[in-house]
Amino acid sequence: MTLPQRLDELNLPRRHEDWRWTDLSAAEAALSASPANDAAPDATPYLIDGIEGPVLLFVDGKYVEAASRPGPVRVEKGVAHDAGNGPLAEIAAQHSLHKISLSGSGQRVQIVHIATGGQAHLDLQYVVAAGETARVVETYAGGGESWVNLALSASVAERGRLRRAVRILQDAGAWTETVNGHLAADAHYGSVSLIGAAAAVRSEYDFVLGDRAHAQVDGTMVAGARQHFDIVGRIRHQGVGGSSGQTWRSVVAGRAQASFAGRIEVARGARQTDANEDVKAILLDRTATANAKPELEIFADDVKCAHGATVGELDKRALFYMESRGLPPERARQLLTEAFVADAFEAVENADLRAALGEDARRLLERVR
Amino acid sequence: MLKIEDLHAGVEGTEIIKGLSLDLPAGEVHAIMGPNGSGKSTLSYVLSGRDGYEATAGSVTLDGEDLLSMEAHERAAAGLFLGLQYPVEIPGVSNVNFLRTALNAQRKLRGEDEISAADFLRETRKEAEAFDLSMDHMKRGVNVGFSGGEKKRNEMIQMAVLKPRLALLDETDSGLDIDALRVVADGINRMRSPDRSFLLITHYQRLLDYVKPDKVHVLQDGRITRTGGPELAAELEREGYVGIAA
């Protein structure tokens, strides 16, 4: 049975429109593969220099306490919670449940997931208490014939802040996530994702925002060969004076495809909502594809919603200008593409993290040029 | 230094340069003057190797080396500099980073060592000051948010730091007010030396009042129609291009 058939059989609600750009074949291939059972897993190679703080290691969806340094972070296994919408999230919830209480963690928490093969489901719940700030860096490493399926429910209480950086660096396989976020009044959520490795990635997010809450969901996709990435976003403004931003930058080469579908919903009464979607893609080859589909559903007055989507090539005038100054064509393309994707990291305040993301992006861009 | 012989060149199959010859010896400053659309910018692009600008006949050598067979960045490393009529904005790439990367790429191709960060910064500061651009401008994205005059002065800073053997300056004087024109002219005069040559491409005599050319060539419809001394520029100003046609 194919994975889409299985999803249908489980009778999970699926808006097919949201799946039209998704490629589940790599996930499917992993169903018949098995983990390599690495004897001594180690998070160290995937940690970001200069960032101190708790480290949580997961291997193939399982928390490896012995190789973790949780500090004040509490990891509880088997705590059932509302995994939220989405068929992939429901599958994840059947496998593993981890409630991670980030409140009081103070420093940035690094979560490393290593895939060694087969399917790895990870159901995480982040909880941030009122007025608290939590910061997480998730790094997905490993590879092989694996399917990493993350279901994340993030709830940020009033005036709380959650910052999330996601680095998808696993060198093969499929990676999917379903994020359900609940932002209470005056809560802030900000994430930046770097999507460049793995054969197929699907990131689906759905945020519900209360009064004056802010969600900023940014990221970059670097796709080459036959890589297939898609983002399916949904931001639901339900309170007064909420705001949201989505900034996505993609560089697509070869026969790869990068897609973005972002839906903004402004409920009745959600006055003074300010929502922005800014999506740009650069195609390095004629065979590459980028899709962008903004969708607005506005039921309130006095609302600002802006969206812009462009698909283009590298600026030929800029390339010539750089070459005329002595930069070889590859170097000129490198500088231009790096500058282009860096737009998506602009909101990252921590210099070490921003540098690490820049370095990751540089490596990923090197592979597709 | 630069020798152009019977050059025919164009864009997308349209011939724009129609048999142009020019000899620019080391240490000299020549001006090419011509009406709009006569092919001045096209010539600068053909010489600097822009994609799509193809030479169909003739030859161009720089110090005896065949320029036309080199790629654009190799021409830069060989000592050619093109000051663009319309400098390009490059958001996200800082001016200093761009310039250092360019300088080191040229040095690498010439088999030289990279410049030290300290030397580079000292040099860049000095030239930014000479051409009246703040270090804040130098740290911004290349030409992003610069006025027309600031862009042209930025071209001059790049030239001064890269120290080319041959500088082609395409209408560097346009868009400059009188003070900026003086700053630019002073910079060019300061860089004149027995082993560096300049080809000043311009529409007006203005710049030539401050930078005395050794020769003035008139470009009309893709060909040099007259060559003379500095007095030719004044004659052009008086009589216009139509009056001067041979």
Ligand SMILES: Nc1ncnc2c1ncn2[C@@H]1O[C@H](COP(=O)(O)OP(=O)(O)O)[C@@H](O)[C@H]1O
């Ligand atoms: N990319 C192009 N494609 C077609 N024609 C061009 C292109 N660039 C310039 N031309 C034509 O070539 C001629 C010379 O242009 P240009 O070199 O810009 O002149 P100038 O710099 O002397 O004003 C003009 O007739 C112009 O229309």
Ligand SMILES: [Mg+2]
């Ligand atoms: Mg011109």
